[in-house]
Amino acid sequence: MSIVGTPDPQDPDDDVLSQSGGADSGWLTDVELDLARRKVPMVYVEALPVRVGSGGRVTEVGLLLRVSDAASITRTIVSGRVRFGESLREALLRHLENDLGPIAFPQLPASPLPLAVGEYFPVPSSPAELFDGRQHAVSLAYVVPVTGTCQPRQDALELTWLTPEQVRRPGTLADLEGNRGVLVERLLAAVGV
Amino acid sequence: MSIVGTPDPQDPDDDVLSQSGGADSGWLTDVELDLARRKVPMVYVEALPVRVGSGGRVTEVGLLLRVSDAASITRTIVSGRVRFGESLREALLRHLENDLGPIAFPQLPASPLPLAVGEYFPVPSSPAELFDGRQHAVSLAYVVPVTGTCQPRQDALELTWLTPEQVRRPGTLADLEGNRGVLVERLLAAVGV
Amino acid sequence: MSIVGTPDPQDPDDDVLSQSGGADSGWLTDVELDLARRKVPMVYVEALPVRVGSGGRVTEVGLLLRVSDAASITRTIVSGRVRFGESLREALLRHLENDLGPIAFPQLPASPLPLAVGEYFPVPSSPAELFDGRQHAVSLAYVVPVTGTCQPRQDALELTWLTPEQVRRPGTLADLEGNRGVLVERLLAAVGV
Amino acid sequence: MSIVGTPDPQDPDDDVLSQSGGADSGWLTDVELDLARRKVPMVYVEALPVRVGSGGRVTEVGLLLRVSDAASITRTIVSGRVRFGESLREALLRHLENDLGPIAFPQLPASPLPLAVGEYFPVPSSPAELFDGRQHAVSLAYVVPVTGTCQPRQDALELTWLTPEQVRRPGTLADLEGNRGVLVERLLAAVGV
Numbered sequence: 060m061s062i063v064g065t066p067d068p069q070d071p072d073d074d075v076l077s078q079s080g081g082a083d084s085g086w087l088t089d090v091e092l093d094l095a096r097r098k099v100p101m102v103y104v105e106a107l108p109v110r111v112g113s114g115g116r117v118t119e120v121g122l123l124l125r126v127s128d129a130a131s132i133t134r135t136i137v138s139g140r141v142r143f144g145e146s147l148r149e150a151l152l153r154h155l156e157n158d159l160g161p162i163a164f165p166q167l168p169a170s171p172l173p174l175a176v177g178e179y180f181p182v183p184s185s186p187a188e189l190f191d192g193r194q195h196a197v198s199l200a201y202v203v204p205v206t207g208t209c210q211p212r213q214d215a216l217e218l219t220w221l222t223p224e225q226v227r228r229p230g231t232l233a234d235l236e237g238n239r240g241v242l243v244e245r246l247l248a249a250v251g252v
Numbered sequence: 253m254s255i256v257g258t259p260d261p262q263d264p265d266d267d268v269l270s271q272s273g274g275a276d277s278g279w280l281t282d283v284e285l286d287l288a289r290r291k292v293p294m295v296y297v298e299a300l301p302v303r304v305g306s307g308g309r310v311t312e313v314g315l316l317l318r319v320s321d322a323a324s325i326t327r328t329i330v331s332g333r334v335r336f337g338e339s340l341r342e343a344l345l346r347h348l349e350n351d352l353g354p355i356a357f358p359q360l361p362a363s364p365l366p367l368a369v370g371e372y373f374p375v376p377s378s379p380a381e382l383f384d385g386r387q388h389a390v391s392l393a394y395v396v397p398v399t400g401t402c403q404p405r406q407d408a409l410e411l412t413w414l415t416p417e418q419v420r421r422p423g424t425l426a427d428l429e430g431n432r433g434v435l436v437e438r439l440l441a442a443v444g445v
Numbered sequence: 446m447s448i449v450g451t452p453d454p455q456d457p458d459d460d461v462l463s464q465s466g467g468a469d470s471g472w473l474t475d476v477e478l479d480l481a482r483r484k485v486p487m488v489y490v491e492a493l494p495v496r497v498g499s500g501g502r503v504t505e506v507g508l509l510l511r512v513s514d515a516a517s518i519t520r521t522i523v524s525g526r527v528r529f530g531e532s533l534r535e536a537l538l539r540h541l542e543n544d545l546g547p548i549a550f551p552q553l554p555a556s557p558l559p560l561a562v563g564e565y566f567p568v569p570s571s572p573a574e575l576f577d578g579r580q581h582a583v584s585l586a587y588v589v590p591v592t593g594t595c596q597p598r599q600d601a602l603e604l605t606w607l608t609p610e611q612v613r614r615p616g617t618l619a620d621l622e623g624n625r626g627v628l629v630e631r632l633l634a635a636v637g638v
Numbered sequence: 639m640s641i642v643g644t645p646d647p648q649d650p651d652d653d654v655l656s657q658s659g660g661a662d663s664g665w666l667t668d669v670e671l672d673l674a675r676r677k678v679p680m681v682y683v684e685a686l687p688v689r690v691g692s693g694g695r696v697t698e699v700g701l702l703l704r705v706s707d708a709a710s711i712t713r714t715i716v717s718g719r720v721r722f723g724e725s726l727r728e729a730l731l732r733h734l735e736n737d738l739g740p741i742a743f744p745q746l747p748a749s750p751l752p753l754a755v756g757e758y759f760p761v762p763s764s765p766a767e768l769f770d771g772r773q774h775a776v777s778l779a780y781v782v783p784v785t786g787t788c789q790p791r792q793d794a795l796e797l798t799w800l801t802p803e804q805v806r807r808p809g810t811l812a813d814l815e816g817n818r819g820v821l822v823e824r825l826l827a828a829v830g831v
Binding site: 280284290291292293333334335336338339367368373374390 | 477526531532557558567581583
C-alpha cells in the first residue's frame with residue numbers, strides 16, 4: 060500500500076491549478092499549495108460511485124485503479140481538493156467528471172450533508188486510521204449513483220465495478236490508498252449495504 | 253386547513269388494499285386497517301419532489317393540491333403507508349408512482365436514512381406539531397429529485413412547482429395538511445435551501 | 446442463534462401493556478398486539494449504549510445478554526416497540542430505563558434523525574438481513590452515551606462492555622439476535638469507529 | 639450587521655497561535671494564516687449550545703453576544719478554525735471551552751457527522767448565503783447540549799439563553815454575524831425544533 064492517500068503532484072487537476080494562478084483567483088502555484096498543505100487542513104470531497112438497481116438499492120460499487128508515486132497500483136475512490144471560492148457541489152462535480160469522464164451522469168445528493176467524514180493526518184496514528192503523507196485533510200464523503208458510462212481519465216488506469224460483497228472483502232478494502240477502506244465501509248454502512 | 257393529515261379512506265391505494273386481503277398477505281380490509289390505526293403507530297414514508305439544476309442545487313419544489321374529506325383544497329407532499337412486508341424503498345417508489353405518475357423518474361436516495369422524521373399524533377399537541385386525525389404515524393421523510401414529467405393521479409388535482417422562496421412563505425407552508433409545513437421546512441433545511 | 450429478533454412475549458414491557466388497555470389508551474391486550482403484528486409494520490426504537498472517553502470518542506460498547514424463548518442465550522441491544530401515542534423520545538427513554546436501569550443517565554441525541562434504520566422482516570430474505578420471526582418492524586436506531594451505572598432488569602442477564610474492536614469480531618456480531626450485528630456495524634460506522 | 643463572520647484577528651485563540659509556531663508544529667504566524675486564508679478554504683467547526691429538558695427535547699438555545707471589529711455588537715454561535723494536526727473533536731472541544739468556559743460540560747455528539755454544513759465565501763453571493771469577509775471557510779456544524787454553567791471568555795460579552803421560538807424570530811436570526819441565522823435555522827430543523 061502506498062502512503063500517498065490523495066492525488067499526487069502529477070495530478071492533472073493540480074497541474075491545471077499551477078498553470079494559471081494569482082492570489083485573488085483562488086488558484087495556486089505548486090509552491091503555494093505545498094506551503095498551505097503544511098500549515099492548515101485542506102478541505103476535500105470524496106465520492107463512492109455506485110450503480111443502483113430498481114428500487115434504488117446499490118448493486119455495484121466503482122473503485123478506481125491508480126498508479127501512485129511509487130509506481131505501485133492502488134485502489135481509490137473519487138477524491139479531490141476543494142478550491143478557494145469553489146462550492147462543495149462544484150468541487151464534487153469537477154472531480155467526478157475528472158475521474159469518471161463526461162458521460163457518467165452522476166446523481167449528486169440533494170443534501171450537502173455528507174454520509175461520512177474523513178480525517179486524514181500526515182502521520183498515521185493507528186493502522187485503522189485514514190492518513191495522507193502530504194497533508195492534513197478533512198473530507199466530506201458521499202455515495203453517488205451514476206447512470207451513464209464511466210471513462211476514467213488517463214492517470215487512473217481503470218474503473219472496476221464490484222458487488223458490495225466483493226468490496227467488503229478485507230483484501231479489497233486493504234488495497235485502498237490512505238486506508239480509505241475504513242471510509243468506504245462507513246459509506247456502505249450508511250447506504251444500508 | 254383540513255385536520256386530516258394523511259390520505260383519506262377514498263385513497264385509491266387503500267382501496268386497492270381493501271379489495272384483496274387475507275391475514276398472511278399483509279393486505280388489510282378497511283375495518284382491519286381502521287382497527288390497527290387506533291392501536292399501534294403506523295409506519296409512513298414521505299417525499300418532497302424537487303427539480304435540481306446543474307450542480308444538484310434545488311431549483312423547484314413540487315407540492316400536490318388535493319381535495320380533502322371536507323371538500324377543502326389543501327397542499328401536501330408525497331406521503332403514504334408502508335404495507336406489511338414491504339420495504340421502505342418499495343413503499344417510497346409505490347407512493348411516488350401513485351402521486352407523480354409512471355414517468356416522473358424519481359431518483360431515490362442512496363441511503364435509507366431519512367432527512368427528517370415526522371411524528372403525527374391524532375390530537376394536535378401544539379399548533380406547530382404534526383397531526384393526523386385518524387392515527388399516530390411515524391414517517392421517514394426524504395427529498396427526491398425527479399427528472400421526468402409528473403402526471404398526478406386523479407384525486408390529486410395538480411402538482412405545482414414553486415421556487416424554494418415561494419414554498420417558504422408562511423402562507424404556503426400553513427396550507428399544508430396536517431401541519432406538514434413544519435416537515436417541509438426541515439427537509440429544505442437539510443438540503444441547504 | 447434464536448430467530449426471535451425482538452423482546453419476547455414475556456417481556457415486562459408487553460406485560461405492562463396487557464394489564465391495562467382499552468382502545469383509546471393506546472394500550473393493547475396480547476391478542477390485539479399479536480393481531481396488529483400480522484397486519485402492519487411495527488415502529489421500533491433501538492439504542493446502542495456506549496461509553497465515551499474525553500473528546501467524545503467511543504471507548505466501550507454495551508451489549509445485553511438475554512435468554513430467549515428457546516432458552517438459548519443471545520446478545521442484543523436496547524430495543525423496543527413505540528406505543529400508540531408515545532413519542533420516539535419517550536419510547537427511547539422508556540426502553541433505555543427498562544434495559545439499563547434507572548441510574549444509567551443516558552444522553553439522548555439532540556436530533557430525532559436516526560444513525561441507522563433497521564427493517565426487520567418475519568421471513569429472512571438473506572443471511573445478511575435483519576429479521577424477526579414475529580413481525581415486520583421498522584426501527585430507528587441511535588447511539589446513546591451513558592454516564593451512570595447500568596443495572597439491567599431481571600430478564601436480561603447481563604450488560605457486557607466491550608471495546609469496539611471486540612464488538613466487530615465476526616463471532617460477536619453473529620451472536621446478536623435477529624441479525625442485529627448488521628445494524629450494530631452501521632451504528633459503529635456512523636460514529637466513526 | 640458586521641461583515642466579519644468569524645473570530646477576528648484579536649481572537650485569543652489566534653493570538654495563542656501566533657505566539658509560538660514553526661512550520662512543523664501546525665501553528666501559524668498571523669502573516670502565514672492571512673496568506674493561507676486567501677489561498678485555500680479553511681476548515682471550521684461550529685456548535686449551537688442548547689439546554690435540553692427531560693426527554694432530550696431542546697428547551698433553550700445559547701447565543702453569544704460579541705463586539706466585532708467595527709465595535710458593533712453581533713450575535714454568533716461557537717465557531718472556530720481547525721488547526722493543522724487537530725481532530726474535529728479536539729477543535730470542537732477547544733472552541734467550546736474557549737467560548738463557554740471550563741465548566742459548561744458539553745456533550746459532544748457520538749457521531750462526527752455534522753447536522754449542517756456551512757459554506758462561507760468572502761463575497762456574499764446572495765443575501766441568504768453565509769459569508770465571511772476574510773476567507774472561504776467550510777464548517778461542520780453540530781448541536782451540543784451543555785449541562786454545566788457557561789462563563790464566556792472576556793471578548794464575548796454574554797451568553798444569552800433563548801427559547802427556540804425567540805431564536806426563530808427574524809430579528810434575532812438577522813442579528814447573527816456572517817448570516818449564520820441560516821445555519822442556526824438548519825441546525826434547529828435537524829433537531830426537530
